[in-house]
Amino acid sequence: MKEQGTYSPGLDGIVAAETKLSFLDTVQSEIVIRGYDLIDLSEKIGYLEIVHLLLHDRLPNAAEKGRLEQALKNEYEIPEAILELLKLLPGKTHPMDALRTGISALAGYDANIDDRSSSVNRERAYKLLGNVPAIVANSYRILNKQEVVLANKDLSYSSNFYYMITGKVPSAMEEKIFDQSLLLYSEHEMPNSTFTARVIASTLSDLYGALTGAVASLKGNLHGGANEAVMYMLLEAGTVAKFERLLDGKLANKEKIMGFGHRVYMKKMDPRALIMKQALKQLCDAKGDDRLYKMCEAGEVIMEREKGLYPNLDYYAAPVYYMLGLPIAIYTPIFFSARTVGLCAHVIEQHANNRLFRPRVSYIGERHNRNVISN
Numbered sequence: 001m002k003e004q005g006t007y008s009p010g011l012d013g014i015v016a017a018e019t020k021l022s023f024l025d026t027v028q029s030e031i032v033i034r035g036y037d038l039i040d041l042s043e044k045i046g047y048l049e050i051v052h053l054l055l056h057d058r059l060p061n062a063a064e065k066g067r068l069e070q071a072l073k074n075e076y077e078i079p080e081a082i083l084e085l086l087k088l089l090p091g092k093t094h095p096m097d098a099l100r101t102g103i104s105a106l107a108g109y110d111a112n113i114d115d116r117s118s119s120v121n122r123e124r125a126y127k128l129l130g131n132v133p134a135i136v137a138n139s140y141r142i143l144n145k146q147e148v149v150l151a152n153k154d155l156s157y158s159s160n161f162y163y164m165i166t167g168k169v170p171s172a173m174e175e176k177i178f179d180q181s182l183l184l185y186s187e188h189e190m191p192n193s194t195f196t197a198r199v200i201a202s203t204l205s206d207l208y209g210a211l212t213g214a215v216a217s218l219k220g221n222l223h224g225g226a227n228e229a230v231m232y233m234l235l236e237a238g239t240v241a242k243f244e245r246l247l248d249g250k251l252a253n254k255e256k257i258m259g260f261g262h263r264v265y266m267k268k269m270d271p272r273a274l275i276m277k278q279a280l281k282q283l284c285d286a287k288g289d290d291r292l293y294k295m296c297e298a299g300e301v302i303m304e305r306e307k308g309l310y311p312n313l314d315y316y317a318a319p320v321y322y323m324l325g326l327p328i329a330i331y332t333p334i335f336f337s338a339r340t341v342g343l344c345a346h347v348i349e350q351h352a353n354n355r356l357f358r359p360r361v362s363y364i365g366e367r368h369n370r371n372v373i374s375n
């Protein structure tokens with residue numbers, strides 16, 4: 001039997017897996033995705049190329065990209081019964097909860113559910129990449145008593161996602177920024193949701209189960225739920241002066257400010273946030289309204305001065321989505337949709353080289369003498 005390791009609250013600093021997928025290199029300031037820096041890629045390629053890179057271990061050429069796009073388009077349709085299931089949910093259901101239900105229900109439609117091979121898991125990943133945006137968009141529309149918008153296969157993957165949510169085709173600039181946000185959210189090493197998915201997969205449970213658990217994890221405000229919380233905070237304030245007061249008040253109450261801080265980046269800005277900050281500037285300039293940009297900048301100044309903390313991706317993705325006209329309630333589901341590929345890649349990797357996750361505890365409860373209880 002191995003000796004027990006040292007307890008690290010929140011598993012801070014603990015290495016939980018070996019992976020060829022990604023690594024946050026804080027020394028060289030790179031988000032390494034299969035050897036490439038995500039930030040560098042975000043300026044050169046789009047979301048679909050990242051999907052190919054994560055699932056097939058290389059950037060695609062034009063023909064491969066075309067084939068991938070077509071394969072995802074073939075999976076756009078979700079079973080009618082799942083739409084009916086979503087219609088049964090109470091209107092106040094959060095879209096993340098609807099998404100959790102929808103992904104879980106997909107398992108029943110998989111004829112090879114017991115097959116954990118990489119090739120079948122990869123086909124499943126295609127299905128999920130086709131289905132998840134449709135579940136996100138449709139569940140939001142159904143919960144809000146709006147007509148479902150069917151997929152438009154003439155549009156690009158990201159454009160179609162935007163279209164299914166809003167019913168509008170995005171402009172070229174909107175499409176590029178939305179696609180870039182999906183790319184930035186696509187994969188990020190071992191956040192809580194990815195760990196959750198790998199832990200579930202390690203019992204040889206299936207990809208749907210692993211992703212269902214990951215939705216629940218990502219919903220929390222300390223993780224993906226932060227993007228929605230950021231937007232509500234910005235809207236509650238409405239002006240730079242009120243936002244400054246709001247932040248000062250929260251800090252005085254020892255509340256956490258959503259969108260700031262990160263377990264790995266800690267005292268540095270999340271490099272993805274900077275890309276979304278630039279996108280926000282572009283959108284604000286194009287729409288001739290820089291209020292959100294100014295508020296966000298003011299927030300950054302306060303948080304650096306008062307706490308030495310910097311924005312994470314959610315802080316700038318939220319106002320970007322707002323300026324793109326996306327409903328706040330699906331900011332976190334959009335994050336999850338983008339992360340579907342990363343999660344699938346991790347589950348494929350886990351299943352291909354599995355060992356059950358089963359850590360130990362540091363017991364701090366009482367011990368009673370065996371003789372205390374008499375028969």
Ligand SMILES: CC(=O)SCCNC(=O)CCNC(=O)[C@H](O)C(C)(C)COP(=O)(O)OP(=O)(O)OC[C@H]1O[C@@H](n2cnc3c(N)ncnc32)[C@H](O)[C@@H]1OP(=O)(O)O
Nearest residue numbers: 221222223224226256257258259260261262263312313314
């Ligand atoms: C894309 C993503 O999912 S990124 C994460 C999105 N989540 C958020 O934005 C939520 C707000 N941020 C946080 O809660 C944290 O920064 C986390 C959970 C992301 C990471 O934090 P951890 O590594 O667990 O640090 P922890 O929560 O222990 O905080 C350490 C200290 O910094 C403070 N701190 C950390 N983040 C914040 C924050 N956003 N606002 C105020 N104080 C903060 C804590 O209060 C704590 O202070 P203390 O030592 O005086 O008690």
Ligand SMILES: O=C([O-])CC(=O)C(=O)O
Nearest residue numbers: 185188190191192263312
């Ligand atoms: O890495 C984390 O802990 C959270 C995060 O930024 C992400 O999942 O994108």
